[in-house]
Amino acid sequence: MELIDSQGRVHDYLRISVTDRCNLRCLYCMGPEGITQIPHQEILSYEEIIQVIKTATPLGIRRIRITGGEPLTRKGLPRLLEQISEIPAIKDLSMTTNGILLPRYAASLKAAGLKRVNISLDSLKPEKYRAITRKGDLSQALRGIDTALELGLTPVKINTVLIKGFNDDEVPELIKLVQEKPVHLRFIEYMPIGDHDHNYSQHYLPLSFVQEAARAAGLPLTPTAPRTGAGPAEWFTIPGGQGTVGLIHPISRHYCHHCNRLRLTPDGYIKTCLYWEHEYPVRPCINDPEALTRLLLTAVKEKPARHLMQQETGAKTPRARRSMSKTGG
Numbered sequence: 606m607e608l609i610d611s612q613g614r615v616h617d618y619l620r621i622s623v624t625d626r627c628n629l630r631c632l633y634c635m636g637p638e639g640i641t642q643i644p645h646q647e648i649l650s651y652e653e654i655i656q657v658i659k660t661a662t663p664l665g666i667r668r669i670r671i672t673g674g675e676p677l678t679r680k681g682l683p684r685l686l687e688q689i690s691e692i693p694a695i696k697d698l699s700m701t702t703n704g705i706l707l708p709r710y711a712a713s714l715k716a717a718g719l720k721r722v723n724i725s726l727d728s729l730k731p732e733k734y735r736a737i738t739r740k741g742d743l744s745q746a747l748r749g750i751d752t753a754l755e756l757g758l759t760p761v762k763i764n765t766v767l768i769k770g771f772n773d774d775e776v777p778e779l780i781k782l783v784q785e786k787p788v789h790l791r792f793i794e795y796m797p798i799g800d801h802d803h804n805y806s807q808h809y810l811p812l813s814f815v816q817e818a819a820r821a822a823g824l825p826l827t828p829t830a831p832r833t834g835a836g837p838a839e840w841f842t843i844p845g846g847q848g849t850v851g852l853i854h855p856i857s858r859h860y861c862h863h864c865n866r867l868r869l870t871p872d873g874y875i876k877t878c879l880y881w882e883h884e885y886p887v888r889p890c891i892n893d894p895e896a897l898t899r900l901l902l903t904a905v906k907e908k909p910a911r912h913l914m915q916q917e918t919g920a921k922t923p924r925a926r927r928s929m930s931k932t933g934g
């Protein structure tokens with residue numbers, strides 16, 4: 606039995622959102638006051654998360670990403686990572702974080718078995734970083750990146766959401782980061798997902814913009830050959846780059862045909878697609894491996910061929926009901 610869907614896509618990747626809470630308030634993710642929080646008693650315990658992973662590995666799950674919300678705001682996270690690392694079938698354990706708390710926790714995370722991190726960074730200007738995150742201190746995020754590099758939580762990938770009117774003027778400076786540090790920068794298209802009323806249509810930009818801005822700045826993006834990595838990014842090199850530049854374009858050129866991932870939400874639902882409302886609750890069968898196996902197989906069998914975000918880029922943009930921080934970006 607394997608997690609293969611109607612399109613023949615083999616699922617070996619589980620992304621786990623361990624909390625919907627966050628220490629930032631990025632304007633494309635939540636409103637200024639944050640989100641309506643999932644009550645504590647509804648958040649999956651570490652034991653329950655481990656149950657799900659142990660049921661999923663015989664079905665082919667090999668890679669785990671911990672995300673959120675901000676995963677580093679959840680207490681005792683190294684304990685969870687340690688338990689995941691002890692599962693022999695898991696070959697890759699990574700995390701997506703805003704990096705703010707990495708200087709404090711990176712060493713214990715690494716000791717617990719964390720292999721690598723993706724760190725979100727949308728601007729290199731302190732005042733712009735604060736405007737986008739509403740409360741973030743750029744120097745702390747940069748310290749987080751340096752800590753990850755020093756401790757060898759590599760490859761370090763930087764996630765940058767392109768937001769028209771906010772950071773589209775910074776594309777060359779952001780790209781130059783891969784000349785300054787051995788990091789892999791990935792631009793991501795703004796998606797119509799979130800618990801906020803930020804005007805999506807006004808701030809979305811297709812990533813063809815990045816290629817044009819890079820060329821105009823004398824930093825032409827050359828495709829890497831062969832295609833690097835198993836993820837959705839197209840990778841490019843730049844002159845003098847220590848790392849690469851990736852483009853992730855879920856809207857302008859969706860990559861659903863490559864999708865190999867499942868998501869587990871903080872309150873215990875399997876989601877097979879970021880932009881599909883169907884959710885499969887694990888709690889009712891958490892202590893019944895056979896029923897949990899059936900649930901996972903059913904979820905994958907019913908996975909849609911592709912998301913429909915492209916159709917939502919008009920002036921009035923309906924959003925996915927579940928916000929990004931409650932899903933796990």
Ligand code: SAM
Nearest residue numbers: 634673674675701702703725764795796929934
């Ligand atoms: N708090 C962590 C962080 O920011 O890296 C992990 C969770 S966050 C939801 C995961 C990723 O989703 C981040 O890289 C963030 O930039 C991205 N994200 C959130 N809302 C998004 C949106 N509406 N469109 C595109 N990316 C989004």
Ligand code: SF4
Nearest residue numbers: 627629631634674703
């Ligand atoms: Fe927090 Fe990440 Fe959402 Fe920003 S994108 S508000 S850091 S969960």
